[in-house]
Amino acid sequence: MTSPSDLPPSELSGRLLVGVITGAQGIRGAVRIKSFTAEPVDVGGYGPLADEAGGRRFDLKIVGQAKGVVIGKLLGIDDRNQAEALKGTRLYIERTQLPPADDDEFYHADLIGLTARHVDGSDLGTVKAVFDFPAGDALEVELDGGGTIFVPFTRATVPQIDLAGRVLLIDPPVGLFEPASPEPNSPEAEESEEAETLAGAES
Numbered sequence: 001m002t003s004p005s006d007l008p009p010s011e012l013s014g015r016l017l018v019g020v021i022t023g024a025q026g027i028r029g030a031v032r033i034k035s036f037t038a039e040p041v042d043v044g045g046y047g048p049l050a051d052e053a054g055g056r057r058f059d060l061k062i063v064g065q066a067k068g069v070v071i072g073k074l075l076g077i078d079d080r081n082q083a084e085a086l087k088g089t090r091l092y093i094e095r096t097q098l099p100p101a102d103d104d105e106f107y108h109a110d111l112i113g114l115t116a117r118h119v120d121g122s123d124l125g126t127v128k129a130v131f132d133f134p135a136g137d138a139l140e141v142e143l144d145g146g147g148t149i150f151v152p153f154t155r156a157t158v159p160q161i162d163l164a165g166r167v168l169l170i171d172p173p174v175g176l177f178e179p180a181s182p183e184p185n186s187p188e189a190e191e192s193e194e195a196e197t198l199a200g201a202e203s
Contacts, residue, residue, distance in 0.1 A: 015050075016098070016109050019043040019091045024083035025071050031083045032069040033060075033091070040070045046098065049091040058091065106161065115167040116141045116151070119159070124170060141170075149176060
């Protein structure tokens with residue numbers, strides 16, 4: 001299973017956060033935007049954007065990229081002072097502005113907040129985030145009993161997703177709920193080795 005986009009959810013129903021203005025770029029009103037879309041320049045490809053309150057709308061044209069941000073021009077923003085005044089503005093689109101996901105594809109924002117349920121019927125916790133690790137996508141699940149686990153986002157491990165019911169099923173691989181072994185040479189590993197040595201000496 002894959003996800004065509006990594007869009008954080010908005011607390012506002014039906015809207016998705018696609019970026020945030022981090023400051024001005026130059027003196028002619030350009031802004032720097034941290035994009036939350038899979039391809040950073042796509043933040044300018046969904047049509048008009050709105051602020052969190054929905055009171056302002058922005059027509060965005062992407063004009064460049066820099067480290068960690070895209071550079072954009074907003075219609076009506078013509079100087080640096082105007083651009084600086086928008087610093088911290090969160091940019092949203094309506095959920096309906098996104099193209100439908102293909103079969104077996106999901107927007108990350110649709111998964112966050114789902115109840116994670118074991119295939120045996122017991123609730124495990126809540127999906128808090130989706131990460132695109134080099135080895136593949138993984139779901140971060142906050143467990144009801146405390147703690148967090150990372151679940152491989154594969155068909156074998158997540159065999160069923162019910163967006164309407166706000167739940168997904170997890171068939172955990174062996175060892176998923178076991179605590180991770182401490183890294184070699186870490187303080188935890190050294191303490192473990194010392195404890196084993198003492199135990200051996202006492203016996």
